Amino acid sequence: MRKSDPWLRASALVAYAFLYVPLAIVVVYSFNDSRLNAEWVGFTLDWYRKLAGDGAMIAAAGNSLVIGISASVVSTVLGTMAGVAMHRYRLRVLPLLILAPIAIPEILTGVSLLIFFVMLNVTLGLVSVAIAHITFCIGFVAIVVRARLAGMDETLTEAARDCGASPWNAFRYVTLPLIMPGVIAGALMAFTLSIDDFVITFFTAGAGTITLPLQIYSMIKISVTPEVNAVSTLLMLLTLVLIIAAARISPTLLRSTQESTS
Amino acid sequence: MNGKTFALLVAASFALAAPAYAKDELHLYNWNNYIAPETIKRFENTCHCEVIQTYYSDNDELLAKVAAGAKGYDVMVPTSNAVQTLIRGGQLMAIDKTAIPNLKNIDAAYLNTAFDPGNRYSVPYAMSTTIIGYNDVKMKELGLPTDTWAVIFDPKYLVKVKGRVTVLDSANELFAAALKYLGYSANDVDPKHWNEAATVIRKAKPYWAAFNASSYIKELTVGNVWLVHGYSNDIFQANQDAEAAHRPFHILQGMPKEGAVLAVDNMVIQKGAPRPDLALKFINFVLVGRNSADLTNLIGSGNPNLDAMKYIKPEILKLPAVFPPKDIQAKLEQLKDLTVAQRRLRNKLWTEIKAAK
Incomplete structure (x- = not known):
């Protein structure tokens, strides 16, 4: 390998700093012994203690998790099916239908879903928010899965069919394991998109349904306290764990399939 | 994961999500x-x-x-x-x-x-009222008045606090303050008076640090900003924060003698x-x-x-x-809604203000 270009290294460093310094500041100030996010006063765990006793914040985090998990599970199933369909049947309207929710401005999706739910007399609450999130997550999962399928060797599925596997078995034992990294990436993406969505959630949440972004946003008016930093730090930790878990799961899945097909 | 497990998971997540109305x-x-x-x-x-x-x-x-x-x-x-x-x-x-x-x-x-x-x-x-908030030490040092909108709009005063002033990022609030400063009602809808107000705002704008509706509480408490056009509750909060952080100054409320917006x-x-x-x-x-x-x-x-x-x-x-004391109370006004045509004109003036150098 050639010695790396110092310019390349410098620009990579700048890019990483740009991405991670703001996050690091949020974490650091969650331990700051001052209500102001302005200067370092001293180390404290008070904000985490306060967070632990803040019923509204915990309820909001709980709601966000429930919605995030349901949205991620359902949209991964539907999105994977959509991705496979888009790959296999080259219909022109299909991608349009599946990907439109991504392109439509969020505010439009939010308002139209709200009007739709009201029309159908659906009680606004966790379920309506979860359905709304599934709507916009499907497209993202489908894109990732389709990209993965595009790089897959088609002959493997055909070989499985030649050897007598039913279409379902060929999908279940050959295609699915091969696209698993894409499916997992899609699921994670759906989870993160759901957990931080504000606009669509705002419109589709009913009386008493508060998610973390809604809670934090409504606090901005009275100035954000380090309690928000604390809850953000915990969220980052959760995301980090998820990414590490996914990174550990998908390569093994990939390896085992390569072994079994070779 | 087979179809049945998926179905179960979906069912479970929705069961968890079902609202309880007991x-x-x-x-x-x-x-x-x-x-x-x-x-x-x-x-x-x-x-x-x-x-x-x-x-x-x-x-x-x-x-x-x-x-x-x-x-x-x-x-x-x-x-x-x-x-x-x-x-x-x-x-x-x-x-x-x-x-x-x-x-x-x-x-x-x-x-x-x-x-x-x-x-x-x-x-x-x-x-709440929309008033003047200020850093008491700085205002005293500079000898600026704190009981008139002039301190927010008149370049004669602003020149001493250039870059240390913020105003609300709200066309309705800022126009109301400028109209009050000019001696009109906050609900005045005469386009001529609006143009006058827009001129006042445009002349003052170069001296302001920002149009700010969210972080001015913090900026005041930290000491970056000395003078704001803001809400009474926020300025009260800023002073509490300043006291809690043992700042060497207070953030005080100034009620303009011309009157103000009441919400x-x-x-x-x-x-x-x-x-x-x-x-x-x-x-x-x-x-x-x-x-x-x-x-x-x-x-x-x-x-x-x-x-x-x-x-x-x-x-x-x-x-x-x-x-507010009785004489000021009489000069407080609640903002009325604008008609569509009026809103269009105000938006146009506001955009021009925002775009102006």
């Missing part, structure tokens, strides 16, 4: 931090019910949601002009006055306004509220002086409740921006 619940759609936790606790104890709050941070958010058909709120706390919009849209339930005898505690000056004649749908809750928030009941009985109980409960005083003691909000005065901390009672 207990007596009051749904309050409110601004964040706009009711004292102890008030809620006391109410929950007397009504044997649970208060569930959802928050909005702008009247437009509330209007957008309710207009699109969101249901399920019992009590909401919109500002007067939004109350008027809600009444016009047929979104509110008339309030049964016999169920809220404590209405007698409210100062008559805040009842029967043009926004809701006869208070058929709304009851005043709390209020009154009102309790209303949504039409089709699940529990109008609890809503009326809640409204009557909040109208008790001691309960109403909790909020003022917490966030320094103005209070229209005469029975609350004896429970309010004396240092808050003497703040002129929270409890």
Whole structure:
């Protein structure tokens, strides 16, 4: 390998700093012994203690998790099916239908879903928010899965069919394991998109349904306290764990399939 | 994972998400931090019910949601002009006055306004004024007045605090202040007067650091900004923060002698509220002086409740921006909604102001 270009290294460093310094500041100030996010006063765990006793914040985090998990599970199933369909049947309207929710401005999706739910007399609450999130997550999962399928060797599925596997078995034992990294990436993406969505959630949440972004946003008016930093730090930790878990799961899945097909 | 497991997972996640409507619940759609936790606790104890709050941070958010058909709120706390919009849209339930005898505690000056004649749908809750906030040490050092809008708009004063001033990022609030400065009503709709106000704003703009509606509390407390056009509650908060951080200065409220904008928030009941009985109980409960005083003691909000005065901390009672003296009170105005044509003109002027160098 050639010695790396110092310019390349410098620009990579700048890019990483740009991405991670703001996050690091949020974490650091969650331990700051001052209500102001302005200067370092001293180390404290008070904000985490306060967070632990803040019923509204915990309820909001709980709601966000429930919605995030349901949205991620359902949209991964539907999105994977959509991705496979888009790959296999080259219909022109299909991608349009599946990907439109991504392109439509969020505010439009939010308002139209709200009007739709009201029309159908659906009680606004966790379920309506979860359905709304599934709507916009499907497209993202489908894109990732389709990209993965595009790089897959088609002959493997055909070989499985030649050897007598039913279409379902060929999908279940050959295609699915091969696209698993894409499916997992899609699921994670759906989870993160759901957990931080504000606009669509705002419109589709009913009386008493508060998610973390809604809670934090409504606090901005009275100035954000380090309690928000604390809850953000915990969220980052959760995301980090998820990414590490996914990174550990998908390569093994990939390896085992390569072994079994070779 | 096979199909059955998927189906189970989906079913489970929705079962978890299903709302429970077993207990007596009051749904309050409110601004964040706009009711004292102890008030809620006391109410929950007397009504044997649970208060569930959802928050909005702008009247437009509330209007957008309710207009699109969101249901399920019992009590909401919109500002007067939004109350008027809600009444016009047929979104509110008339309030049964016999169920809220404590209405007698409210100062008559805040009842029967043009926004809701006869208070058929709304009851005043709390209020704030849009005023001047300043760093007492810096203003004294520079010898600047703090009781006139001139300090925000007149380059003669602004030159001394260039880059240390912020104004609200709100066309309606800023125009109201400029109109007041010029001696007009905050609700003046004469385009000629609006142009004058726009000129005043444009001349002052180079001296302002920013149009800021969210972080000026912090900027004041830290000491980056010395003078703001802002809400009385926020400036009260800034001073509390400054004291808690042992700053060598105070953040004080300046009530302009020309008058200012008054914002009154009102309790209303949504039409089709699940529990109008609890809503009326809640409204009557909040109208008790001691309960109403909790909020003022917490966030320094103005209070229209005469029975609350004896429970309010004396240092808050003497703040002129929270409890204005009679002569100033006469110069406070609540903002009225603009017509579509007026809004278009104001937006045009505002865009020109924002774009100007």
